[in-house]
Amino acid sequence: MRIVIVLLLAACALAGLQTWRIGGLHDEADQAQRIIGTLSAGIESRDNAIHRLNDDAVTRERQEQTLRAQLSQAGQRARDREVHLQRLLNENQEIRDWYATPLPDGIGRMHARSAFASAADYLRWLSGGNQLPDTGKRTGH
Structure with a gap:
């Protein structure tokens, strides 16, 4: 009987032990399963990002084509x-004379400015007091 009890206890x-x-x-x-779920969510997120990036690339390519056409x-x-202007200049002496006339000094200075390395340089140039002549005064023209 003891053997049966020992076997039963064993x-x-x-x-x-097997249950544990x-x-x-x-x-x-x-x-x-949690790790698989996390990895699956990461893969899905990556796939969505790749899809969005592909869509963006296609959109940018279309925009680039539109800009190139424009x-x-x-x-x-x-x-x-330019061809039209040249044709007018070739056809009309009065227009040729007007076209060849130099601009007044004030207008010429408006068109002439130094090259700027940054927006700050441009702002300094603007506030530097580069004044145009008084519009009430007559120029050489």
């Missing part, structure tokens, strides 16, 4: 305007 101890090990395995499985059109308009 079986209970072995069952308790199974509980530990369940905890490890739960922890692994630049081409603006260049063509500038060339057409």
Whole structure:
């Protein structure tokens, strides 16, 4: 009878040990599931970011194409305007004379300014007192 009791106690101890090990395995499985969930969320977030970046790249490419087309059109308009101006200059002596006349000093100074390295340089230049002549005075023209 003692052997049966010892075997029964040994079986209970072995069952308790297995239950404890199974509980530990369940905890490890739960922890692994949490890690998998975190990693899956990270992968999904990365995939969403890649998708957004691809969409942005496509949008920027379309915008670049639009800007290039606008630049081409603006260049063509500038060339057409230059051709038209040259045609007018070639056709009309009065326009040629007007075009060749130098600008008054004040207007010339408005168009002439030094190169600026920064916005602060430009602001200093503006507030430096580069005054134009009084508009009430007559110039050479």
